[in-house]
Structure formats: structure tokens, C-alpha cells
Amino acid sequence: MAINDDRTDTNFIVGGYDFLSELDAQKASLDLSKIKVLEERVKASRPKDIKAVYEKAIENKIFKSPIGWEYLARLRDRLYASGFSEEELIPIPIPVSLTRHSAFENLSVQQRIRPVTKDNKAEFKRLFPYILNIFLLIIVIAMFIIASTSDSDNILNYKRNVTNRYSSWEQDLTQREKVIREKEKKLGIDSSEGYYGGANND
Known part of the structure; x- marks a missing residue:
């Protein structure tokens, strides 16, 4: 019967x-492939070499899954069989919590109840396009006002300026x-003629 149907x-x-x-x-x-590589080196090794491999694997956090941790436990058993005591061996660290909500249960009531804080960055990202559009609209209106009231000729006031x-x-x-x-x-x-009327009569 399957555990998770x-x-x-x-x-x-x-x-x-x-x-x-x-x-996961x-x-x-990945842990299985690492174990295969280590097994080739550790099989015929002396207890001191096995201990070195065991300690390096723990210090460098080589294994990330229960398969790797199980392999470390087997190495530990071999080291016990070789004569090492528990005090001489580094314990195998388990980097995950095995109990659900344990951290939450240890918190006080005040720590559990968190006030809802506004996400200012998300609010700013939502409002930024509107602010930018309003700013650009103001700039465009200002440009039209400057262009229409300017004394220099441009496409908006050319006819008026020439007239x-x-x-x-x-x-x-x-x-x-x-x-x-x-x-x-x-x-x-x-002179009854215009100002330039008689200029060519001479």
C-alpha cells in the first residue's frame, strides 16, 4: 500500500x-553518484583514511539527502567497528527540521501575531506608471504653452507671428x-500722385 495515494x-x-x-x-x-565515487576510494582504505573521508564529507556538507546521511551512518559504523569511540567522531548533522511547526510553537503569542505590513515596493511599482504618465503629460503641455507663446517662429505660432x-x-x-x-x-x-508715382517721369 502506497503512503501517499x-x-x-x-x-x-x-x-x-x-x-x-x-x-529533492x-x-x-546526486548523492548516490557521490557515494559511488567515494566507495571506490574507501573500500580498501585504512580506518584513518575512512575517518578522513567521513570528516571531510561532513565539513564540506557534501550530502544533501537522507541517502547521503545514511551512507555517513554506514561509514560511522565501520569506524566504530575499527575501534574508534563516539567521542573521536564528528556527529552527522541533519540540516532540516523533522518536526512540523516546532519553531512556530516555541514563539510567544506576540511573536506569532505579526501585524500586516504594507509592501511599499509593490505599491510603488503599481503607482509608478501613473505618476510617470502624469509627469510626461505636464511636460508636453508645458512644451505646447512655451511653443505657442514664444516670439521665435515655430509650427504652432508661425502664421500669427508672420501676420x-x-x-x-x-x-x-x-x-x-x-x-x-x-x-x-x-x-x-x-503731389496728387502717390509717393513713388512720378519717380520715372524724368
């Missing part, structure tokens, strides 16, 4: 262990012609 379609069995995830199964497979310039010139010419006619009257020059 829910996972019949995806079983991750390696070395007689049924793992909960594919990643891959770690176990204003010509009307200013026309007004200036009319003013000058008026002054000239007044001077002619003072000097007694009376």
Missing part, C-alpha cells in the same frame, strides 16, 4: 526513498508716409 502519477523514488519533490529527488540522485510682423511693418510704413506728407505740405510740395 495522491502522488501516484508523479513519484520521485531514488534509492528506496519516495521524495515529495523533483528537486535530484539531490538524492503680426507684416501688420507691424504696414503700420510703420503708414506712419512714415504720414510724416513725409506733412513735411511736403510744410515745404509747399503738393
